[in-house]
Amino acid sequence: MTNPILETRNLTKIYGQNIIFKNINLKVNEGETIVIIGPSGTGKSTLLRCINLLTPHDGGQVFLDGTEITAKGHDEDKVRQQIGMVFQNFLLFNHLTALDNVMIGLTKVKKLPREQAKTKAMEELNRVGLVDRADHYPGQLSGGQLQRVAIARALAMDPRVMLFDEPTSALDPELIGEVLGVMEKLAHDRMTMLVVTHEMGFAREVADRIVFMEKGSIVEEGSPDDLFYHPQHDRTREFLWKITELYGKKEKDRTSGT
Amino acid sequence: MSDFLEFFTRFLPDLMKGAGITLLLTAEGLSAGFVLGLLSAYARVYGSKFWRGLAVGYIELFRGTPLLVQLFIIYYGLPGLGITLSRELSAFLALGFNSGAYQAEYLRGSILAIGDGQMMAGRAIGMSRFQAIWHIILPQALRLAIPAWSNEPVSLLKSTAVVFLIAVPDLMAKAKSIAAQTYDPIGSYLAVAIVYLAIVYLLDAVLRWLERASRIPGFEMEGKKA
Numbered sequence: 001m002t003n004p005i006l007e008t009r010n011l012t013k014i015y016g017q018n019i020i021f022k023n024i025n026l027k028v029n030e031g032e033t034i035v036i037i038g039p040s041g042t043g044k045s046t047l048l049r050c051i052n053l054l055t056p057h058d059g060g061q062v063f064l065d066g067t068e069i070t071a072k073g074h075d076e077d078k079v080r081q082q083i084g085m086v087f088q089n090f091l092l093f094n095h096l097t098a099l100d101n102v103m104i105g106l107t108k109v110k111k112l113p114r115e116q117a118k119t120k121a122m123e124e125l126n127r128v129g130l131v132d133r134a135d136h137y138p139g140q141l142s143g144g145q146l147q148r149v150a151i152a153r154a155l156a157m158d159p160r161v162m163l164f165d166e167p168t169s170a171l172d173p174e175l176i177g178e179v180l181g182v183m184e185k186l187a188h189d190r191m192t193m194l195v196v197t198h199e200m201g202f203a204r205e206v207a208d209r210i211v212f213m214e215k216g217s218i219v220e221e222g223s224p225d226d227l228f229y230h231p232q233h234d235r236t237r238e239f240l241w242k243i244t245e246l247y248g249k250k251e252k253d254r255t256s257g258t
Numbered sequence: 259m260s261d262f263l264e265f266f267t268r269f270l271p272d273l274m275k276g277a278g279i280t281l282l283l284t285a286e287g288l289s290a291g292f293v294l295g296l297l298s299a300y301a302r303v304y305g306s307k308f309w310r311g312l313a314v315g316y317i318e319l320f321r322g323t324p325l326l327v328q329l330f331i332i333y334y335g336l337p338g339l340g341i342t343l344s345r346e347l348s349a350f351l352a353l354g355f356n357s358g359a360y361q362a363e364y365l366r367g368s369i370l371a372i373g374d375g376q377m378m379a380g381r382a383i384g385m386s387r388f389q390a391i392w393h394i395i396l397p398q399a400l401r402l403a404i405p406a407w408s409n410e411p412v413s414l415l416k417s418t419a420v421v422f423l424i425a426v427p428d429l430m431a432k433a434k435s436i437a438a439q440t441y442d443p444i445g446s447y448l449a450v451a452i453v454y455l456a457i458v459y460l461l462d463a464v465l466r467w468l469e470r471a472s473r474i475p476g477f478e479m480e481g482k483k484a
Contacts, residue, residue, distance in 0.1 A: 052382065054378055054381060054382065077381075077384050077385065077386050078384070080381060080382055080383065080384045081383070081384030084382075084383075085382040087375070087378070087379065087382075089375065091375045091376065091378065091379035092379070093376065093379065093380075093394050093398075094376075094398060094474070094476075094477045095397045095398045095401065095474050095477060104383075104393060104394075105383035105384060105385070108385065108389055108393055109383060109384040109385055109389070110384075137474055137475045137476050137477065138476065138477070139474070139475055139476010139477050140475050140476050153383065154382070154383065157383055157384060
């Protein structure tokens with residue numbers, strides 16, 4: 001039994017009277033890819049934001065490498081250097097080129113010398129296949145390229161774990177593949193990843209474990225085979241059936257080129 | 259017409275001296291106003307309740323009263339409290355504080371337009387709040403502010419004319435003294451109007467250049483509308 005890199009214990013988030021999620025217990029081991037699925041408005045995105053402390057939580061704890069990062073007085077900025085985050089709407093820095101987007105964390109946060117930062121940034125751009133776009137500004141890149149730069153920006157910090165918040169939801173269907181391809185490669189390189197997505201194909205192929213969340217709780221978790229073929233709960237079956245039908249159709253559209 | 263041309267060339271050196279002071283006051287006021295405006299905008303958007311209140315108070319006070327009143331309070335009013343300032347310093351302070359209040363509003367608007375997402379993305383790679391503001395928000399906000407902010411140098415330049423009322427020898431003061439000297443107020447004020455116009459024209463050219471030079475491909479006001 002290895003120690004998990006990331007663990008949440010009874011993590012809870014409440015907005016006013018609204019319980020966003022409650023008592024979430026999640027363990028992510030080194031090199032694992034965990035995919036969180038579930039209907040919209042189930043608190044999946046908020047959960048990711050609470051994990052890297054972008055949104056304050058209301059109860060429970062988060063541990064990174066066995067240290068409680070939700071403890072009072074813990075340096076949030078240090079924590080976020082170790083947790084990479086990829087957003088649904090990319091959020092690249094619009095005034096910087098692709099290269100500078102990846103470099104800025106290295107030069108300003110990690111305080112690396114420029115040359116060293118540049119070498120590292122180019123390596124990361126290479127990893128996402130965008131070396132030839134290094135000098136382009138975000139306004140000159142496609143959605144898929146933007147998201148790949150965003151992934152490189154997060155990877156450049158050498159995070160212990162990467163969080164993906166619906167990374168392909170804002171993309172045109174024909175651009176989804178290139179982003180999922182990069183993520184799949186990362187999973188193969190044993191990057192530890194926690195992914196919120198509706199891409200069932202990715203979940204089935206790449207995930208080590210799938211977590212099904214609904215109404216702020218984890219309904220069921222298990223291997224892709226368990227969840228897809230032997231779900232324990234009717235709700236899981238229903239959700240997977242619905243979404244597979246919907247997205248399966250989309251996947252077919254994609255391959256037929258419409 | 260040739261009479262006026264002769265008049266104009268005769269007094270041009272004198273007018274230029276005044277124009278120098280006008281330009282200096284504009285530059286000083288604009289710079290001081292920029293620093294004050296940036297700090298006030300920062301305080302209004304990111305500050306605690308106390309700093310927000312202070313910034314709002316300052317902005318409302320200086321935007322809500324005439325520049326001339328501010329100038330007179332500083333130059334004629336403060337000595338009553340035992341603070342006597344030179345004409346030039348009074349003019350500088352009034353212009354700086356006044357311009358700062360306007361610039362604060364331009365800058366605040368563009369900081370807000372950049373949005374929370376950029377801040378979140380900055381924080382997500384481990385930047386502190388200040389680092390994210392300094393490296394991510396402000397470089398974008400300042401560029402976004404340029405088109406609207408470009409009104410301020412022109413507007414301030416023309417506003418500096420009020421300082422002749424406390425006998426600072428600016429362009430307007432020169433015009434007044436030339437008018438008194440030649441008994442030709444029409445020629446004199448027409449000449450000064452031409453000089454103001456010429457300076458504004460040059461200033462506009464500089465500002466347009468600034469807007470172009472700071473432009474980022476795919477990131478501009480036009481792009482935002484889409």
